[in-house]
Amino acid sequence: MDRASPRGAMEGAIKAAVQGAGLGLRRSFMAELANSTLPGLPDFFEIAPENWMGMGGRYARQLREFTERYPFVCHGLSLSIGGHLPLDPVFLKDLRAFLDTHRIERYTEHLSYTTDDGHLYDLLPIPFTEAAADHVAARVRQVQEALGRRIALENVSYYAAPGAQMSELDFICRVLEKADCDLLLDVNNIWVNSINHGYDANAFLDALPVSRVAYIHIAGHYEEAPDLRVDTHGADVIPEVWQLLDRAYARCGAVPTLLERDFNIPPLPELLAEMGQIRQHQQAAATMGSRAREFGEMDAGARHAG
């Protein structure tokens, strides 16, 4: 799609698949983005469906214009995949209709639960136990059936792990396998958790099942103390987290990646510039990958000749 001429792109018949670098779509940026000639516009956008479902009027029309022009990912807030109240069939039906209306294939949720008294958005950690993994996996399968789509679960940041009988890593791997769903890999959450819970972020990343990584989040966080990081999405991404992204790309390829920014939001050009760094890391990963393949072929040729 031609990002430099949004009006022209609107007339295009087919949306591209989600790829490259994306941003969360904020209502406050919509007018600026719709008429923008800024360089480096996002390749895709992410929205929380709960913030848009059932909405009419001007914002609904604007959203439709965006979803006709750009690929989108939905990142749910309220499914409470680890919760104990039955999944809400009306919500799932409405969600599927919303995804179908806007031709959004990718739906993601947090591997956590919300308080069981309504759609409150505080995300709580699921106990890392075999029983909880079974429970979550069954609910994920139910959601995938209801939505007619494979979903991706996000590794979340957490600050206490009550009742844990296994590691966070084992828990994530168990759920993904039992549910047969994809992973939304949040590299900032790995970094934050590695500091707060004292593990090696690189080893954690290396042990995740690479074939399930469908989508990546990157974000900034707040350093409360040397041993306490808070996942705020309110600051620039730190170099250590960019390095984790490079490591993820080296394992998974340049998976579509979203820059999350929810607080202390800079002007759009600054946000686009930081998001543009994702593209640079993706291009570097692609170059490294093709060089590695060339060397591999040369090496194989030399061995064959020898």
Ligand SMILES: [Fe+2]
């Ligand atoms: Fe995230």
